[in-house]
Amino acid sequence: MTDKQSVNVGVEAPRYTYADLADLALAAPIVLSGTVTKTVRLKGEQAAGTPPGMARLxxxxxxxxxxxxxxxxPSTINYLVDLPLDSRGRPxxxxxxxVILLAAGAQGADxxxxxxxxxxxWAAETEATLRAILKEATAPGAPPPITGVGNAFHVPGNLPGESETQIFLRTADNRPVSLSVLRRPGTAPGWSVALSEIVDEAAAPPPPASLLWYRLACGLxxxxxxxxxxxxxxAQAEMIRADYRVxxxxxxxxxxxxxxD
Incomplete structure (x- = not known):
């Protein structure tokens, strides 16, 4: 087989977003690509609990x-999966x-x-996105999961229309993460995120489809x-709310x- 993209898995797959793939990748200690060599449909007690309209393979x-x-x-592995039946009741x-598999664990070859x-x-774009997510997640100083919002404060500047809001976030590993929103006269509000106690006012917001974007967009x-x-x-509370909306x-x-799930 020379073109992996030319083979269809037989199931119309949903288009997974970056957040979908990040959800799966970050929960999976094992991620691999491979080619299906055999399937066996399980029935009876072996298929107990299979949802209606699905087959356990x-x-x-x-x-x-x-x-x-x-x-x-191992070079050859096995697993169970429930997949929808077609209009004729066939798997x-x-x-x-x-295929690409994201696994929570292995027992031998299973x-x-x-x-x-x-x-x-399998698709080249899917594999590339998963690799990028995992590379960012295992890099030193990778952004932690956001578990909530702590306290916030707002400070007016010296000029009319000038101000700064800082919003401190709660994280899974208790690392300091904060948002800073700056307002300057005649310009749109700008904001940045700090992954330490040091705030860099020149920092840019995280780009879409990055791990930091995912942590914030999906965690806040x-x-x-x-x-x-x-x-x-x-008055301060209203400005903090407005800056958070930014x-x-x-x-x-x-x-x-x-x-x-």
Whole structure:
């Protein structure tokens, strides 16, 4: 097989967004690409719990590339997956299909997928995006998951229309992460994020489809929690809310197409 993209996995796959792929990749200790060599449809007790309209398959894959996996894996692996039946009640034909698998663990040659939909049709763009996510996630100083918003404060500047708002975020590893929103007369508000206690006013917002963008766009609440305004007077509180909306609006929505567990 010379063109992996020419083979269809037999299932119409949803178009996964960057956030969808990040959700899967960051939860998966094992990520690989390979080619399906065999499928067996399980029935009876072996298929107990299979959702209606689905078939449970025991799939064998020859591994092409181990994208992530600290301890390595066998060259041939197996796993269970539930896939939808076609209009004639038949499971999809997967033999020779190139796939990407995201697994939560392995027992010998048997993998356990990280989610029911963690078998993906192979595509160069999908593999490249997963590799980029994992590279950023394992780099020193990688942005941590955002778990909430701490406190915030607003300071007027010396000139009319000049001000600064700082919003401190809660993180999974308790690292200091903060947002800074600067207003200057005659210019649109600008903002930046600091992954340490040092704030760089010249820093730019994170680009879309980056791990830092994902952490913020998918981790921040859409509206500022009331508790973040403790100690602020009404005028300051309104400016903090407005500046927080600047950040949320420029980040854009955390779009997801897959149904998360």
């Amino acid at each position: 025991y799939v064998t894959v020859t591994v092409t590339t181990l994208i992530r996996g600290a301890n390595g894996i 999809p034909k997967l033999k020779k299909a190139p 993998l356990r997928l990280v989610a029911p939909d963690a078998q993906l049709p 609440p859409r509206a500022l929690p009331y508790g973040a305004l403790a100690g602020a007077d009404p 950040v949320i609006r420029q980040l854009g929505p955390c779009e997801r197409n897959r149904q998360r």
